[in-house]
Amino acid sequence: MPARRVPAIPALAALLAAAALAGCAPQSGGSPSSSAPSAAALSGSPAATPSATPTAVPSSAPPPSPAAAQPKPAAPSASRPTPTAVPAPATRLALSVSAPGGRLSLVRGGAAQEFGITLRNGNTRAYGHLVLAFQMEILLHREGDVPASGDAFVLERRDPATGAWRAAPLRIANDALPATLLQGGTPLARDAVRTERFRLRALKAGATGSTPLMVTLVDTDTDSRVGSLSLPATTTRG
Template sequence: MPARRFPAFPALTALLAVAALAGCAPQAGGSPSPASPSAPASATALSGAAAATATATATATATAVPSSAAPSPVAAQPKPAAPSPSLVTPKAPAPAPATRLALSVSAPGGQLSLVRGGPAQEFGITLRNGNTRAYGHLLLAFQMEILLGRAGDVPASGDEFLLERRDPATGAWRTVPLRIANDVLPAAVLQGGTPLARDAVRTERFRLRALATGATGSTPLMVTLVDTDSDSRVGSLSLPHTTTRR
């Protein structure tokens, strides 16, 4: 037997749908059911508030934590303390260069210009010791070569010159030997002398007079410094000299 077909009732179907929706509506004064259409709205509001809070927290956290790209501050390194002056070991001074005994002479005009029978002329001899050694006995020895003489000279009847040394203690002038010869006097025959310490300086004053009789001419006054303890010559110089007649 063929199946029966029921006629469609569109109006009835629409009416049933309206009734179903009306049954789900909330009751007056009652709490909305879990299936109420208002629940999704509340959930949406809460979700928005939570999102805003999370965003604010993330922003605050990002602001409080410095970026890892920013350079970290470097602590200043303390400078090493300078050593105390009392703890610094002083350097030993460099040794002074070695110096030796020196001899020099000074005279007006740099020479002796004498006249027979005239006044004496003074000159000074300076002994300047070095830092090498001290001397116990130093002696100044004087010598002149024989003058050849000129026509009209009066032959000497005795000594032709008088050499004197000024005593620094009394100021008196005392006679000093003057050798007239053309040879060299050996240092071993000399004796006496005075000490001279290291770096000591001493100037001795002398004067030379040409006596009334004797030859005239020019010859240097030779001065030799002798260490009589070792019989050795330790210095020498010469002073130009000329003697004329009146």
């Protein structure tokens, strides 16, 4: 008599119980449905793992503009202040005289003595009409002097254009020369320099002694003196 086959009920029941326990166990971060064993797990064959496809996440920042990519120019450094030109100091008209030995040594009836008068204008103003005026005080006669019937001295000015000597006014007096008596004159620009040549001669007759030759520069446009000097002079008998 053939043996009876006992159904494998206990083994099947054990497998179902294990599956139930696995389904009831808590899973962290997963859903209940994902905790159930798949058919591949039950059958013992390896499960295929799907590959994750990366998803491009759009950036919220806009792309840099070409202007932003270029470096900013350096800020200009503070330049040094331009120095202010200092104005030239004010200068005024000056008068000077030059003569051999710094004086005139005249002899009655002798040769004339030359001297120069230099006009050096400043930067303050220009002049339209300037006149050089010459004056000597009266000499007292000494013993042996020959009295003069007219002028005892002759003053001459050298013409710069021709080189000729021409008579120039010479006042013999002991008072001051009034500026209002003079007229005309020559111009003198700013910073201009001019030298005029003169010569003085003592005639044969006249008093002897020492008296300065006084030189005054007069602006005839304003009737005012703008410069003065004196040149020592001595006159002796020949």
